[in-house]
Amino acid sequence: MFVGLFAVVLAISLFVVAVFVRAAARNEIDEELRLATTLFVRQLDARSQQLVGATRLLSGDFALKTAVATADHDTTRSVLENHRRRIGADLLMLLSLDGAITADTREAAHRGAAFALPRLLEEAEQTQDPTWVVPLDGGLVRLAIVPVLAPDPIAWMCAGFRIDDRTAVEQRRLTGLHVSFLRRGESGFTVNASTLEAAARRDLERGLAEARQSGVVQIEGSRHVARMEQIAPEVLVVLQRPLAEALGPFNRLFWILAVVGGLGLGLAILGAVLVARRVSRPVMALAGAARRVAAGDFDAAVAVRQRDELGELAGTFNEMVGGLRDRERVRGELERAERLKRFFSPQVAEVLSAGDESVLASHRREITVVFCDLRSFTAFAEAADPEDVMRLLRDYHAILGPLISRYEGTLERFTGDGLMVFFNDPVPCPDPALRAVRLAVEARDAVLQLLGGWRQRGYTLGFGSGIAMGFATVGRIGFEGRFDYAAIGTVTNLAGRLCQEATDGQILISSTVYAEVERFVEAAPLGEVTLRGFTKPLLAFSVLGMRSRELAPTTPGLSAGRAEPTR
Amino acid sequence: MSRRAGGALLLLVLALLATGGTPPASARGGHVEAIVKDQDGKPVVDAVVSMTPAGGPGSAPPTRPPDAVMDQVNKEFVPLVLPVMVGTAVSFPNRDNIRHHVYSFSSARKFELPLYIGTPAAPIVFDKPGPVALGCNIHDWMVAYIYVVATPHFAKTVADGKARLEGMPAGTYEARVWHARLRGATEATTKPITLTEDEEGRLTFTLSLKKPESRPAPRREPYEGPQQSG
Numbered sequence: 001m002f003v004g005l006f007a008v009v010l011a012i013s014l015f016v017v018a019v020f021v022r023a024a025a026r027n028e029i030d031e032e033l034r035l036a037t038t039l040f041v042r043q044l045d046a047r048s049q050q051l052v053g054a055t056r057l058l059s060g061d062f063a064l065k066t067a068v069a070t071a072d073h074d075t076t077r078s079v080l081e082n083h084r085r086r087i088g089a090d091l092l093m094l095l096s097l098d099g100a101i102t103a104d105t106r107e108a109a110h111r112g113a114a115f116a117l118p119r120l121l122e123e124a125e126q127t128q129d130p131t132w133v134v135p136l137d138g139g140l141v142r143l144a145i146v147p148v149l150a151p152d153p154i155a156w157m158c159a160g161f162r163i164d165d166r167t168a169v170e171q172r173r174l175t176g177l178h179v180s181f182l183r184r185g186e187s188g189f190t191v192n193a194s195t196l197e198a199a200a201r202r203d204l205e206r207g208l209a210e211a212r213q214s215g216v217v218q219i220e221g222s223r224h225v226a227r228m229e230q231i232a233p234e235v236l237v238v239l240q241r242p243l244a245e246a247l248g249p250f251n252r253l254f255w256i257l258a259v260v261g262g263l264g265l266g267l268a269i270l271g272a273v274l275v276a277r278r279v280s281r282p283v284m285a286l287a288g289a290a291r292r293v294a295a296g297d298f299d300a301a302v303a304v305r306q307r308d309e310l311g312e313l314a315g316t317f318n319e320m321v322g323g324l325r326d327r328e329r330v331r332g333e334l335e336r337a338e339r340l341k342r343f344f345s346p347q348v349a350e351v352l353s354a355g356d357e358s359v360l361a362s363h364r365r366e367i368t369v370v371f372c373d374l375r376s377f378t379a380f381a382e383a384a385d386p387e388d389v390m391r392l393l394r395d396y397h398a399i400l401g402p403l404i405s406r407y408e409g410t411l412e413r414f415t416g417d418g419l420m421v422f423f424n425d426p427v428p429c430p431d432p433a434l435r436a437v438r439l440a441v442e443a444r445d446a447v448l449q450l451l452g453g454w455r456q457r458g459y460t461l462g463f464g465s466g467i468a469m470g471f472a473t474v475g476r477i478g479f480e481g482r483f484d485y486a487a488i489g490t491v492t493n494l495a496g497r498l499c500q501e502a503t504d505g506q507i508l509i510s511s512t513v514y515a516e517v518e519r520f521v522e523a524a525p526l527g528e529v530t531l532r533g534f535t536k537p538l539l540a541f542s543v544l545g546m547r548s549r550e551l552a553p554t555t556p557g558l559s560a561g562r563a564e565p566t567r
Numbered sequence: 568m569s570r571r572a573g574g575a576l577l578l579l580v581l582a583l584l585a586t587g588g589t590p591p592a593s594a595r596g597g598h599v600e601a602i603v604k605d606q607d608g609k610p611v612v613d614a615v616v617s618m619t620p621a622g623g624p625g626s627a628p629p630t631r632p633p634d635a636v637m638d639q640v641n642k643e644f645v646p647l648v649l650p651v652m653v654g655t656a657v658s659f660p661n662r663d664n665i666r667h668h669v670y671s672f673s674s675a676r677k678f679e680l681p682l683y684i685g686t687p688a689a690p691i692v693f694d695k696p697g698p699v700a701l702g703c704n705i706h707d708w709m710v711a712y713i714y715v716v717a718t719p720h721f722a723k724t725v726a727d728g729k730a731r732l733e734g735m736p737a738g739t740y741e742a743r744v745w746h747a748r749l750r751g752a753t754e755a756t757t758k759p760i761t762l763t764e765d766e767e768g769r770l771t772f773t774l775s776l777k778k779p780e781s782r783p784a785p786r787r788e789p790y791e792g793p794q795q796s797g
């Protein structure tokens with residue numbers, strides 16, 4: 001738009017300049033012609049004055065006077081011819097005071113004839129400037145007529161110079177312009193003498209009427225600016241100059257302006273492109289990035305390196321997006337942390353949410369698995385009100401949840417009344433078996449207390465638990481959007497079987513677990529137990545309780561403050 | 568002769584000339600006062616008024632008129648107009664220290680005094696009536712006229728345009744006036760006039776004059792008085 005405006009302004013400027021230049025050129029040409037004409041007429045006058053002076057000089061010649069006074073015509077004519085040559089005139093005449101030709105260098109026979117222009121003699125008596133341009137012998141002649149004084153006038157002397165093409169050429173040398181002398185005849189003006197070629201003369205004669213009005217005449221197909229000056233009755237001088245030639249410098253000026261303007265326009269376009277690159281492009285980039293951000297792509301950044309306001313804007317935008325991205329990441333981390341708390345202790349979840357997800361990759365590790373569930377829960381769920389079922393579960397979970405957190409166990413599964421927790425993964429801990437047993441013991445005590453109330457109401461509910469220890473493949477399983485952190489291996493099956501095998505209030509542990517916790521736990525050996533799915537019978541123990549005196553020192557890192565997860 | 572005396576002599580000569588060359592009043596008679604004006608009513612100086620007896624000049628006894636002088640002083644003719652009677656011998660003394668070349672192509676008397684200094688030995692006798700325009704071939708501005716009349720009765724107007732003709736015998740005359748710039752013929756100015764003894768006649772002429780001829784202006788040098796003529 002800016003470039004368009006510039007172009008319009010440029011076009012208007014050029015137009016105005018063109019008009020102005022043409023007018024100025026025309027003025028200048030007119031002025032030049034006027035000056036040239038003035039100069040020309042002056043020159044013509046000067047030539048005439050020279051002619052008059054020369055004629056006066058001749059007229060003062062005593063021999064001539066003597067010849068005239070003695071009426072010796074042959075001698076007079078001979079003197080005239082001699083004198084004509086002295087001043088290089090084309091003709092020299094001697095006229096009597098009453099206007100008859102006494103002698104004439106052109107033709108001896110003219111003697112006695114009346115002078116063709118008697119009015120000139122009358123004018124010659126009066127004027128100080130006795131010179132005329134007159135038609136004579138079919139051409140134009142500049143005449144000077146002075147009296148022959150002896151000392152009173154005894155005759156007129158008339159000298160003449162023809163105005164011919166030579167005269168015109170001479171005048172052209174002075175002004176540099178084409179010069180034409182025209183004479184009015186019966187059929188309009190005819191060119192008598194000129195620097196023009198024959199065809200151009202005819203054009204000038206034809207175009208004269210038009211030229212008198214507009215000052216422009218069409219000659220040989222090109223326009224000429226013409227100026228005419230009347231130098232005598234019926235005699236015109238026309239000075240002319242080709243318009244194109246006169247306009248030449250102005251046209252050059254115009255073209256220079258046009259070229260400069262064009263360059264300016266080019267620069268403006270270039271400038272506009274640069275501005276577009278510097279302004280539009282970053283703005284577009286910003287808009288695109290903003291759209292991407294709106295669509296949730298917080299990696300959208302704008303690559304703007306310029307140091308102006310736009311650069312600043314882009315930088316701020318990038319910072320803003322960075323801020324959004326950080327916030328989003330934090331939010332994502334928080335979300336994930338929330339999710340992870342299902343599986344892990346809050347402490348572990350925090351570690352995970354800090355970004356180290358490598359722990360979730362599938363790996364093999366020795367873990368201690370705790371299974372526990374409510375006995376007769378299915379029958380209870382069928383018999384009891386759904387509200388009661390929900391209340392029981394809520395209370396049950398409220399007991400187990402804090403315990404899992406406190407012992408930093410990983411909650412693997414949560415199915416109504418049953419749940420599975422394992423230790424030593426994803427964060428290793430020094431005493432997974434002990435923690436598992438403690439969790440189970442505390443859970444049993446608390447749950448049995450909870451179930452006491454329900455039993456009084458007639459519901460035969462119980463709590464059982466199984467603990468096993470061994471290697472399992474642990475890691476994230478599932479699919480996009482629904483992942484679980486799961487442990488797969490015999491150890492989980494064993495823990496599950498032991499849990500099924502346990503009677504109400506019983507915590508069954510495998511021999512491996514027992515070997516780990518023997519020092520801290522009171523347990524009764526059950527002997528070999530045959531479990532479904534296991535071909536060989538296994539040694540199992542029932543945990544009776546913790547050896548209370550050794551409870552405290554075995555749980556370093558578990559202070560009372562951290563036992564209750566903050567809410 | 569001292570220069571002062573020479574000047575006095577010149578003044579005497581000029582005084583004589585100013586009377587118009589009229590012969591001294593030898594006889595008592597009438598006189599005529601003529602007034603000449605131009606077309607604008609201005610007085611005309613240097614016009615020559617002449618009166619011819621009606622019966623013709625033959626009636627008067629031919630007496631040899633006195634000689635006259637046309638001086639050349641400081642590259643000018645003096646006087647400008649010299650009226651003389653037919654048969655007058657006029658001398659042309661050159662009082663400048665350069666030569667003059669006096670000539671006339673007038674039909675009344677053609678002559679030429681080629682470059683000379685001093686007074687030519689022979690004066691020029693003017694024996695035909697009519698105007699004689701004098702020029703100097705080497706000084707274009709030098710112009711003078713000798714007007715030759717066939718009667719002893721003539722006078723030249725002075726600055727107030729008046730000319731006084733003294734000692735006129737009673738009788739009938741034809742009076743006419745001539746001037747160097749007169750348009751037309753002198754004869755056209757002719758007026759008849761009859762005079763009685765001791766009567767004063769009055770004549771008034773109104774002339775149509777041409778414009779003066781434009782001539783180169785003289786380049787004047789301080790006048791140092793006439794040269795000793797020898």
